[in-house]
Each structure stands twice: as structure tokens, then as C-alpha cells.
Amino acid sequence: MPWWRGRPVCCPGDDRLKAAVIGAGTMGRGIAQVFAQSGHDVVLTDMNQEVLPSALKNIWDSLERLRKKSLIEEEPSQVLTRIRTVKQIDEIGQNDIYIEAIFEKLNAKMDLFRIIDRIAPKSSIIASNTSSISINLLSTTVKAPGRFIGMHFFNPVPVMKLVEIIKAERTEQSTVESVVAIARGLGKEPVTSKDFPGFISNRILMPILKEAMLCLQEGVSTAQEIDRTAKLGLNHPMGPLELSDFIGLDVVMDIMEVLYTEFGEERFKPPIILRNMVNSGMLGRKSGIGFYRYGEE
Ligand code: 3HC
Secondary structure: OOOOOOOOOOOOOOOOOEEEEEOOOHHHHHHHHHHHHOOOEEEEEOOOOOHHHHHHHHHHHHHHHHHHOOOOOOOHHHHHOOEEEEOOHHHOOOOOEEEEOOOOOHHHHHHHHHHHHHHOOOOOEEEEOOOOOOHHHHHOOOOOHHHEEEEEOOOOOOOOOEEEEEEOOOOOHHHHHHHHHHHHHOOOEEEEEEOOOOOOHHHHHHHHHHHHHHHHHOOOOOHHHHHHHHHHHHOOOOOHHHHHHHHOHHHHHHHHHHHHHHHOOHHHOOOHHHHHHHHOOOOEHHHOEOOOEOOOO
16 A cells, blocks of 8 residues: 555655646646645646646746745745656656646546556556546546545645545545545645535535626626625625636636536526627636736736
């Protein structure tokens, strides 16, 4: 049995895990960072090789912010020595844990897990960072579903404390315990959830975001006033429209679609305003325009 099964990961530099992160977008780069920050060796890849240099730059910037506030002791360049990028999925090699963090499309994830399953050693854990797709369904792609699990991080990963851990029907208890221990070792607070659509977090969040969008769609108030209400009246760190832009409107729509399909309930149906924005390429911060404009004074 691998050493980390069922007991907490220790200190950086001690009992290092080998972690593979597949997908170097916002979430994947954040996940790679927190593993490396905690002393683990990381291999990071993405089907679009061109994003790898910007992922490393972004990780360096984030580490520098943390170092300036004395939240980490190591120099960013030192932490980065533990992150290796590879251009092809076949090159990720043998690891203790594989974490998928690609876009929210079922078939793409299923295909990827079949590849990971061919590469991964028998003792390794295979995890998905999916926001809403069924972990049970994804687990059918691997030979040993007992070591398949959901490990859902939050954006920005280096700052957000929570990791939602999702147990599928066939996930072994030892896998849950290992992933709880690994999450704690990353300095995170794990919560466990059954495999229900949206798990806990997005089942709560999506109706909030949807109602805010409907307030805007129905002309109840402006985007700024809706967000100010949530920030000043409800003490949310970001307003729901600002948060939607931050997550990515395409991602929000994908999550709502999964919840709507699975529960069949109107409360999760993506509102027209969101569909129209996504269809016209207004994806939030990453596209420069969403409910707000970015990159302008
Ligand atoms: N790396 C390192 N540090 C970072 C960082 C990063 N990527 N992003 C922010 N920080 C730090 C800043 O340096 C700052 O530290 P300080 O307070 O000690 O100076 C602190 O975090 C706050 O950042 P800012 O001052 O830049 O800005 P804010 O005060 O507005 O905070 C925020 C930014 C942490 C993103 C805050 O607005 C927030 O918590 N927003 C809500 C985020 C949220 O809800 N995330 C979950 C989204 S849902 C999700 O991810 C699930 C998925 O399935 C959809």
C-alpha cells in the first residue's frame, strides 16, 4: 500500500508525491501550483502546448504574491523546479495521483481518462476536478473505479481553502481517506460529498448566479447595483455577476446545463441573457467582456 494511503501528507520535502495535472487552464495551473508549493513533484500538460509557458508565468506571479506576504518561504523559482511541463499526454509518466482539469465536456473527459488509465500505475489515484459531471459516469472509463474520485478545487486555487471530495459508488474508502489527507497536506479544508449533480458547491451557487442574471435580464437593476447588493448587503466577496465573469460564462453555462439535464428543474436552466452572451463570445474576464468590460480604464 502506498505510504500516503490513509495518513496525512507531511511537510514539504518529506514524502513527496508525484502528481500529474492534465489541463493547464486557470484551474489546472492553480492545482499544479499548490502541489508544488507543498513540496510535491508535478508534471503539467495541456492539449494546447502554447498555454504552457503562460501557465508557468502565471504560477510564478501567484507565488511571488504569496512570497511577498510571507505566506510561502521558498523563492518562486525554487518552487517552479518541481513543476515539469510536457507537450504530450503520453509523456506524463508514472505518478501517485492524476488530476484532470480540462474543460467541462463529458466526452473529452471520458477519452482523456481512458488514456490516463493506460499510463497510470495500479496503485495510483485518478481524480477529476469536474464542477458538475457525474463522477460515477467518469469512473467507468478506468479499470479500477475504486481508485477514481472527484477532487474539486476553487478559483483562485492558491487562495481558496475548500476542496470538495466526491465519492462515487465504487470509490474505495481508502481512496477517500488518501485524498482527504492529500488535500489537508496542501493546506486545504476538504469536505466530502456524494456524487449528486453540482455536488454541494455548484448546486448552491448556480441558482444564486442565475437569479442575479434574471434580475439584470428583467431590468430590476444594473449589473453594478446587483453586485453591490450582494457585496454590501450579503457580505459576498464578489457580486454574482462579477463572479460569473471570473469563473467564465461558458463554464457557468456548462454547469447549469448539466444541473438542468440531471435534475430536470427550471431553477437550473441557463437564462437567455447568459446563452446570448456565451453565443456571442462574451465569456467574462478571459474574453475581455462579460457583464463588465476588462482591460480598460
Ligand atoms: N495567487 C495568489 N494570491 C492571490 C491570487 C492568486 N491567484 N488571487 C488573489 N490573491 C490574493 C491577493 O494577493 C490578496 O491578498 P491580500 O489580501 O493579503 O493582499 C487576496 O488574495 C485578495 O485579492 P485582491 O486584493 O486582489 O482582490 P480581492 O480582495 O477582491 O480578492 C478574491 C480576490 C480572492 C478572488 C476574492 O474576490 C474572492 O474570494 N472572490 C470569490 C471567489 C470565489 O467565489 N471563488 C469560487 C468560484 S466557484 C469555483 O471556482 C467552482 C467552479 O466549479 C465554478
